[in-house]
Amino acid sequence: MCCGTDAVWLDPDPFSTPVGSGGQDDLWASNECSGASTKVTSLSYNWGSSNTAVATMGPGVGWINGVSAGTSNITTYVTRRADDGTGTAHCVNTNFFGGGSANIISVSITKRTSGTTSSDNAGASTYQSITGTSSLGVRTSSQTTFKACFGGIELVGSVAPSAVTSALQLRRTILSCATYVQGTVPISCSTGDDTSDPAIRDDDPQSGTSGGKIYDLDTPGVKNGNSFQSVYRYRVNFSEYATLPAGTVISTAPLNYYVRLSCRFDASGNASLDTSVAGDNQIGSGATSTTWNLQ
Amino acid sequence: MTNLGTIFRTCALFGLFLSLACLPKAFGECAALDDNSPATQLLAFLRASADLPREQWNVDCLTFAIRHLEYRKPATDTIRVLIGFLDFKRPLSQAERLGFVIHGAATVSNLFPAAGTLFTYGKLALPELVAAIENSASPTVTQNATYTVMEIFRDEPATGIEYLKHQAAVLDRSKATKLREAASIAVQWCGAKHQAECEAALKN
Numbered sequence: 001m002c003c004g005t006d007a008v009w010l011d012p013d014p015f016s017t018p019v020g021s022g023g024q025d026d027l028w029a030s031n032e033c034s035g036a037s038t039k040v041t042s043l044s045y046n047w048g049s050s051n052t053a054v055a056t057m058g059p060g061v062g063w064i065n066g067v068s069a070g071t072s073n074i075t076t077y078v079t080r081r082a083d084d085g086t087g088t089a090h091c092v093n094t095n096f097f098g099g100g101s102a103n104i105i106s107v108s109i110t111k112r113t114s115g116t117t118s119s120d121n122a123g124a125s126t127y128q129s130i131t132g133t134s135s136l137g138v139r140t141s142s143q144t145t146f147k148a149c150f151g152g153i154e155l156v157g158s159v160a161p162s163a164v165t166s167a168l169q170l171r172r173t174i175l176s177c178a179t180y181v182q183g184t185v186p187i188s189c190s191t192g193d194d195t196s197d198p199a200i201r202d203d204d205p206q207s208g209t210s211g212g213k214i215y216d217l218d219t220p221g222v223k224n225g226n227s228f229q230s231v232y233r234y235r236v237n238f239s240e241y242a243t244l245p246a247g248t249v250i251s252t253a254p255l256n257y258y259v260r261l262s263c264r265f266d267a268s269g270n271a272s273l274d275t276s277v278a279g280d281n282q283i284g285s286g287a288t289s290t291t292w293n294l295q
Numbered sequence: 296m297t298n299l300g301t302i303f304r305t306c307a308l309f310g311l312f313l314s315l316a317c318l319p320k321a322f323g324e325c326a327a328l329d330d331n332s333p334a335t336q337l338l339a340f341l342r343a344s345a346d347l348p349r350e351q352w353n354v355d356c357l358t359f360a361i362r363h364l365e366y367r368k369p370a371t372d373t374i375r376v377l378i379g380f381l382d383f384k385r386p387l388s389q390a391e392r393l394g395f396v397i398h399g400a401a402t403v404s405n406l407f408p409a410a411g412t413l414f415t416y417g418k419l420a421l422p423e424l425v426a427a428i429e430n431s432a433s434p435t436v437t438q439n440a441t442y443t444v445m446e447i448f449r450d451e452p453a454t455g456i457e458y459l460k461h462q463a464a465v466l467d468r469s470k471a472t473k474l475r476e477a478a479s480i481a482v483q484w485c486g487a488k489h490q491a492e493c494e495a496a497l498k499n
Contacts, residue, residue, distance in 0.1 A: 122450055125486030130400050150396060167366055167415070179390045179397070188389050189397065197404040197411040198365060199446050207450065218400065225394040234395055245366035245415075247330050 002091035005080040006032035008040070013100035015064055015074065016166060018250040022065040027076055027098045040078050044098070047076040055102045066104035069160035075099045103164050107214070107242035109255040112154040113137050113283045120208030121154065121215040123200040130200075131219060138261055138281045140271045141223075149232075149263030149271045150221030151283045155255065157242045159205045162212025167203040168250065169243050170216035171195040175256070177236035178290035181227060186292075194238070203245075216240065225265040231274045233262040235290040258288035325356035332360075334367035341376050358385045361408040369416040374423045380409040381427065381443075382435040403442045410439045414446040421447065425462050428477045429470040441477040445484040452485040453492035460496070 008029045015025045026041045041062045049055045054070035057063065064074065077097040116134040117124035128134045132143040136152040157170050177189040202208075202215040222232040237258045242251035261281045262274035273281050277293050289295065324340040337360045344352055344360075361380060364373065384406050390397050404411030413420045420443070427440040441459070448455030456478050463474035478497060485493035 125449065125488060126402055127400065128488075129484075129486055130402065146401070148396065169365075174397075177397070179393075179395050181393060187393065189395075190388055190390075194398055195362075196399045197402055197408070198414050199402045199404045199411060199449075200400050203366075203415070219396055221396045222394050223396055223401070232394065234397070236397070 003033035004091040005029045008096040008098040010100035015102045017066040044076045069106045107157040120210045122202040122207045127217045148223035150219045151259040155216040157214040159212040175237040180233040183231040222263040235260045237287045365415045377409045381439045410443045452489045453496040456496040
């Protein structure tokens, strides 16, 4: 019996990295007798990329550089020698070839604030359950548990190459924000990570009939206010970006946008938009003033 | 006076050392967590936290660790650790308590972060979620485990109902009852589009 390598494979496979960046892919081997798996990258030879316009190799062994969006086949091999005296008794010289794919990914992000949620967005049913509508934009809700003024926003990440199957995430940061009660009284509003929970995202570029789209939905606003006839104001600046699950940024550029709205609740708790400040109750690109009167 | 002062300072320093030495292990581990923390470190923090009384939990760090385990290669013990936090509810900020929807839509998995992270593991998480429904005495765990099962089947929620019913069919009577109840409450997460299919699946 040959107690040596009996199979090799690449990990990760598919390998993913953004355009203009790079990362380490490794070759692993299993031992026929022990069943143990060992990283054998340092023993491997001739790493190659089938499409160097998409991905190139080096300078380190197994290092893959993302050149442009697309997919390239990656190959390498390791040699099991019969004469190396390290438990390979009864083996014959054999080359074991490992192959896999490298996805060099870019994501461009757009936002939708009118119409309804996309039919291939797997998070859309959660959005509808919460808000009672599939419509986007600044609006009110009369759902019993969500009497609210809110800005319904769908962020769309268009993935290149569109055939990518691994999960990708749209994440969000609050750059600045302000919240006011009784019209003008500020209360604390924390900035930083504001990534939606997975139930209202669609991280699968192939879910539904997406063919290379990922989604995020958000509903910033005010719900179930308990200070009747008092105005609640919310001004917030967001930045949306796309990442691999491990956090590597893959979006070509972040999308900065803002939401500003003011909401009034009547004695029955029903919400209506307050229009006393000019230019209020909007979702837009770029940034907004976060003062209560937008001055 | 000098001697008394020295003794006092020594005792104060000793007391400070003792209090630092006695801080829960999870406290120190939390400070080391960041966006690049490996899954093993996040899990170690969760395990250490699970050993503490809940009033000693650092709730912000727990939320951070749980959310950062999304999509991290889910070994069975990762899933088990997260199941143990299915009833952990993240704290609301002051603005959220006043009604501002400021940190994402008000979903179950927004408030209970372990549910969201388990959802990202997909069908690999189903056996442990079903075990949680069968065995947990906590209604919150049962409800959130059921919710997570339905999220995993969100593209075809009627199949989620059928899955819960099928699991009930292969269990002894007491545990089957809990799974049948779970199938009944799960219909609320089918969404308007799939409501009729789910109700039909429940009746069949």
